[in-house]
Amino acid sequence: MSRIGKKPVEILQGTKASVIDDMLVIEGPKGKLEYRMPSVISCETKDGKLYFAAANSIKTTKALHGTSRALAVNMMIGVTSGYSKTLKIEGVGYKAAVQGKNLKLNVGFSHSVEYAIPEGIKIDASKQVELVVSGIDKVKVGQVSAEIRHICPPEPYKGKGIRYSDERVRRKVGKAVTK
Incomplete structure (x- = not known):
């Protein structure tokens, strides 16, 4: 498991995050961003946070796990402050x-x-x-x-x-x- 990917992403106030199939959609005051997650990465929302999970512990999957979480954080900041x-x-x-x-x-x-x-x-x-x-x-x-x-x-x-x-x-x- 990726160390970065293990950390949950807090959904900021004024933003909405939803996961539809493999698509992560984040909406905020400045706009809406979408990210199609790799098939080996799953995401779920609970308690106002986004949690990412990897399907296996192969090296490339671990890398995608951390990358997906980092991209979600960047999207969250982008739709709030740009x-x-x-x-x-x-x-x-x-x-x-x-x-x-x-x-x-x-x-x-x-x-x-x-x-x-x-x-x-x-x-x-x-x-x-x-x-x-x-x-x-x-x-x-x-x-x-x-x-x-x-x-x-x-x-x-x-x-x-x-x-x-x-x-x-x-x-x-x-x-x-x-x-």
């Missing part, structure tokens, strides 16, 4: 703007880059050099942030590019000129 990630854009003339369902980035290419914002994700670009990606699904928020960062990752010489707000870019020294 998740957000902040990205910073550094470079001369580098900026971002939200136009309808697209994010328009000017990041040093000869053309502007358009990124389609997925359903369930909100991007705030009120400051042109700072993006705030937010939503109720932790995985989706992280994935969208990584895709935006991948468009123009920070380079080590001048530090230009898109980076996470808490990311430290390791700088390199440029080519030395000898006399």
Whole structure:
């Protein structure tokens, strides 16, 4: 049995959790999230808590046991308070703007880059050099942030590019000129 999977998940006030077949559904003030559990993991609700159980003690089943519980906790937090990630854009003339369902980035290419914002994700670009990606699904928020960062990752010489707000870019020294 997984040590993490053994711990029950407390159903937060203002949220509802239900298990229908293999589907865990969590509803809260910010929205509704669903997770299809693996067939070897079962879940039940009692006394305001979610309990997860593994069908056997195979190594992969133990891993899925802990993962399922961790995803349920992330879903619970997501529907109550949500998740957000902040990205910073550094470079001369580098900026971002939200136009309808697209994010328009000017990041040093000869053309502007358009990124389609997925359903369930909100991007705030009120400051042109700072993006705030937010939503109720932790995985989706992280994935969208990584895709935006991948468009123009920070380079080590001048530090230009898109980076996470808490990311430290390791700088390199440029080519030395000898006399």
